[in-house]
Amino acid sequence: MSNTITVRPVETAADKKAFIDLGYRLNATDPNWVAPLRDEVKALLDPRKNPWFEHGEAQLFLAERGGRMVGRISAHLDHLALTQPVEQGMGPGTGNWGLMEAEDETVFQALIAHAEEWLRSKGMHRSLGPISLSVWDEPGLLTQGFDHSPTVMMGHNSPAYPGWIGRAGYLPAKSLLTYDLDITHEFPPLVQRIIQSGEKNSRIVIRKVDKSRFAEEAALILNILNDAWSDNWGFVPLSDSEIAHVGKKLKPIVFEDLIMVAEVEGEPVAFMITLPDLNEPLKPLKGSLFPFGWAKLLWxxxxPKVRTMRVPLMGVVKKLQASRLASQLAFMMIEYIRREAITKYGATRGEIGWVLDDNQGMRAIAETINSSLNREYVIYEKPL
Known part of the structure; x- marks a missing residue:
């Protein structure tokens, strides 16, 4: 059997199916990997269903050896990311790669070389990855936290991959952190006093979202997000169609008492989104809703009763970010959601993230409520 590795672009429906299937095969023996629903992966790669393709373009590649598919990778450009300031991590000349799976390092090196060549052909002079496909999807490579399964909308990969990437000439550009929190205990007395002070302030209202006005509430939250995160490393604004798409995608796992909006003098200025860990019921389904998975999931x-709640997104409008009020609003929203998560959903732990490694404000909040670092994802860069 030949050991020659052939890397070729994905061109047909059969190629795309092979690209998707490979992820399931290569991760099947990892007890902590959670198989995503196949329809979700198909939709991610479908320009007709994923509005990212309105401002992005991608080329998928497959690696074959001895008649077997042994690896895959995407190379892609986000034209909105190309317009961002260079000092924020993206900017002109920066292309991306992601969705990488490989049987061994030789396969990986062949794949990354093809991805880099595609980026050069598009005029890129810097490679940044993994990002799959958008920075809002699954950015970064897991480098710490391999001993437990990821929560909803978080990635998981082989512990061999970071070494392979380093030997391909890549260096860390940014770390994305997640924090583990035992929510069965009350927060420290200092935090309780800050919360109580906020409750006495008539200017502050912390409210649940109204799911009967879902589209309006989703737009409000994501518009705060676009403002709150606009100076963050790696930020790419969400388009109107992406906002609508994210809202539709999340609606089935949105529960009113787990998402809070903070208002000051009637103006929405902050939000916190918490999701029950959908990976808990998904893991036994192994990526398929058939024959009975759909019924189990709907039930x-x-x-939902879960052990874990994840806080994937939180934001305070930029004009308040340097104020004491910002942390007060954050503590209030976290505490209100903590109470609901315990009493209504049976949760015992929370996970906050991801958090940028240089986001000192959010890291300080996480540490003040006695949470601990449990996972790290790294985005790598290399000049082309």
Whole structure:
């Protein structure tokens, strides 16, 4: 059997199916990997269903050896990212790669070389990855936290991959952190006093979202997000169609008492989104809703009981970010959601993230409520 590795672009429906299937095969023996629903992966790669393709373009590659598919990778450009300031991590000349899976390092090196060549052909002079496909999807490579399964919308990969990437000439550009929190205990007395002070302030209102006005509430939250995160490393604004798409995608796992909006003098200025860990019921389904997975999932969604809640997104409008009020609003929203998560959903732990490694404000909040670092994802860069 030949050991020659052939890397070729994905061109047909059969190629795309092979690209998707490979992820399931190569990760099947990892007890902590959670198989995503196949329809979700198909939709991610479908320009007709994923509005990222309105401002992005991608080329998928497959690696074959001895008649077997042994690896895959995407190379892609986000034209909105190309317009961002260079000092924020993206900017002109920066292309991306992601969705990487490989049987061994030789396969990986062949794949990354093809991805880099595609980026050069598009005029790129810097490679940044993994990002799959958008920075809002699954950015970064897991480098710490391999001993437990990821929570909803978080990635998981082989512990061999970071070494392979380093030997391909890549260096860390940014770390994305997640924090583990035991929510069964009250927060420290200092935090309780800050919360109580906020509750006495008539200017502050912390409210649940109204799911009967879902589209309006989703737009409000994501518009705060676009403002709050606009100076962050790696930020790429969400388009109107992406905002609508994210809202539709998240609606089945959105519960009113787990998402808070903070208002000051009637103006929405902050939000916190918390999601029950959908990976808990998804893991046994192994990526398929058939024959009975759909019924199990629908039953779970009627009244979810989970061990873990994840806080994937939180934001305070830019004009308040340097104020004491910002942390006060954050503590209030975290505490209100903590109470609901315990009493209604049976949760015992929370996960906050990801958090940029240089986001000192959010890291300080996480540490003040006695959470601990449990996972790290790294985005790498290399000049082309």
């Amino acid at each position: 779970w969604l009627r009244a």
